[in-house]
Amino acid sequence: MESRTLVTRQARGRTVTPTPREQILLFRVGDTVYGIGLRGLWEVLSPEGVTGLPTPPYQICTVLAYRGRKFPLIRLSELFGASASSVPPTARVLFMQAWGKPFGLLVDEVVEMIEANPARIAPVPALATLLNPAFFRGIFSQGDRVVLVLDGDGLGSMSEVVNFYGG
Amino acid sequence: MTQASPKGGTAGQSVGAQVILFQVGGKSFAVDLALVEQIIEYREPTRTPLRPPYVEGVLEHRGRYLALVNLRRRFGLTEGGPAHPAVLLLSGVGKDPLVGLVVDQVLRVLSLPSEGVLSPPPRVFGIRAEYIRGVANAGGRPIVWLDILKVLTATEAITLLT
Numbered sequence: 001m002e003s004r005t006l007v008t009r010q011a012r013g014r015t016v017t018p019t020p021r022e023q024i025l026l027f028r029v030g031d032t033v034y035g036i037g038l039r040g041l042w043e044v045l046s047p048e049g050v051t052g053l054p055t056p057p058y059q060i061c062t063v064l065a066y067r068g069r070k071f072p073l074i075r076l077s078e079l080f081g082a083s084a085s086s087v088p089p090t091a092r093v094l095f096m097q098a099w100g101k102p103f104g105l106l107v108d109e110v111v112e113m114i115e116a117n118p119a120r121i122a123p124v125p126a127l128a129t130l131l132n133p134a135f136f137r138g139i140f141s142q143g144d145r146v147v148l149v150l151d152g153d154g155l156g157s158m159s160e161v162v163n164f165y166g167g
Numbered sequence: 168m169t170q171a172s173p174k175g176g177t178a179g180q181s182v183g184a185q186v187i188l189f190q191v192g193g194k195s196f197a198v199d200l201a202l203v204e205q206i207i208e209y210r211e212p213t214r215t216p217l218r219p220p221y222v223e224g225v226l227e228h229r230g231r232y233l234a235l236v237n238l239r240r241r242f243g244l245t246e247g248g249p250a251h252p253a254v255l256l257l258s259g260v261g262k263d264p265l266v267g268l269v270v271d272q273v274l275r276v277l278s279l280p281s282e283g284v285l286s287p288p289p290r291v292f293g294i295r296a297e298y299i300r301g302v303a304n305a306g307g308r309p310i311v312w313l314d315i316l317k318v319l320t321a322t323e324a325i326t327l328l329t
Contacts, residue, residue, distance in 0.1 A: 032214050080216030126262040127234035127319070128215040128225045141227050146213040148225075 022118045024149065026111040026142075027094070030082030033111055033147055036094065037137070040152040042102070044110055045093040059083075061160035064093060064104045071095075072164035073104040074155060079131070098156025101165055105155065116140055121149055132158075183281040186312060187255065188274040188305065191238045192247075192329045194292050195305070196270075197277065197312045198255065204265070205256040206273055226267055228256065233265040236319060242294070242327035260316050268315070277310075279303050284312065293328035 024035040025044075049065035050073060064073035073093065077083050090109040095102065121138035129136070134154035140147055155161070186197035187206075212224030212235045221240035226233055233256065239248050248271065255268040284301040291299055291311050298321070300312045318325065 029216075032216070082216065122232050124215075125225060125232055125234040125266075127219070127222055127236065127266060129218050131217045139225065139232050146225055146227050146232070148213075148215065 019117055020119065021115040024114050024116045024147075025094070026114060026147065027092070027107040028109040028111055029076045029080055029107055032080075032082070033145060034076075034107075035114075035116075035140075035147045035149040036105075036152060037149065040098055040156075041094060041096045043095045045095050045104070047087055047091045047093050047106060050087070050093075050106070061158075061164065062106075064095075066095065066104075071102050071104055072161045073106055074158065074160065075106045077106070077108065079135075096152055096156075098153045098161075101156060101161060103156060103161050103164075105150075114142060116142065124148060183284070184279050184312075186277050186279055188277045188310065189253070189255070189270040190272045190274060191242060191270050192244050192327050194327065194329070195274070195308055195310045196238075197279070197303075197310050198257070198268075198315045200276060202257045202260055202315065203255050204258045207254045207256060207267075209252045209254050209269060212267075223269065226254075228265070228267075231265050233267045234263060235267040235269060237269040238318075239269070239271070241318060242325055244327060244329065257315065261320050266319065277305060279310075279312065287311075293326050295325070298325060 023038050025038065025041065026033055026035050045066065050062055060075055060078045062073045062075060064071045087106070088108050092107055092110045094105040094107060096105065121140045124133065124136045124139050126133070132154065134157065135151060136154070137149040137151040140149065185200040187200050187203050188195060188197050190196070207228065210226065212226045214224040215222070218224065221237050223235040223237050226235050235254070252269050252271055253273045255270060255273070257266045257268055258264060260266055284303050287296040287299040287302050289296050291302055294311065298314055298317050300314045303310045303312060
């Protein structure tokens, strides 16, 4: 579900172009706050039902059991190199869909929902990370905070997700 | 430093340049002034996931986002460093429109006369010649004029001997 609202500002005697706004969900992995747009995001779940796959690559991808079915669960702390031995009590699963396939993203904490101007989401500098650039939609500032925005489609095309579905 | 040879070139051609002189690990280095858009104070960047070991994170500067490269770390210096380093904002280097280079201290702008720039020997302060545009002398101190594009884009380690 994509949530965009147009904010129309009335100015004296002038027609003002509405500023597009998009809702971005902010969440924490390790010490860093990231964001993700709502497109493709179905639910935010508690991490009950998370079990380990019996064979690698279980460190990044585990299994989420939900509503009687099993789905791949990407542990973002492992993917981002911020791994911890345990799942914190604030952890949540962002249950989403990309390329027609459901999967989950395990995050340390959901922080808040904000509105951002999508035109202000800039490309992530190439030097900034060794991860696949497809995982990131871009970067923007919210006050003093700089937020990396993840790309659900890019994460959904990870080999771990594709292989889970026998792709 | 082993013997360096004069930079080759056709007689009458000038290869002098204006550079910014700075220090890292007690050694003097230079980059082309034309690449330096601005010098700013250091501030903590936002840490990015799985970044190269010498990249500290990302900074926002006047609406633009740049990776912050720590030159001490790029040169393999793991300890020490000043409390208030400086940041050179470089443009036109590599894929990113803007890169921040963290250095110990910015000294001054310097004009390198063409006859004063020598081709580097195989290594200078432990740094291989492929990363060096030339070596010069200022006030009796050797200056390493860096090929900053290669320093930033090469994947192998570079070790500065202090």
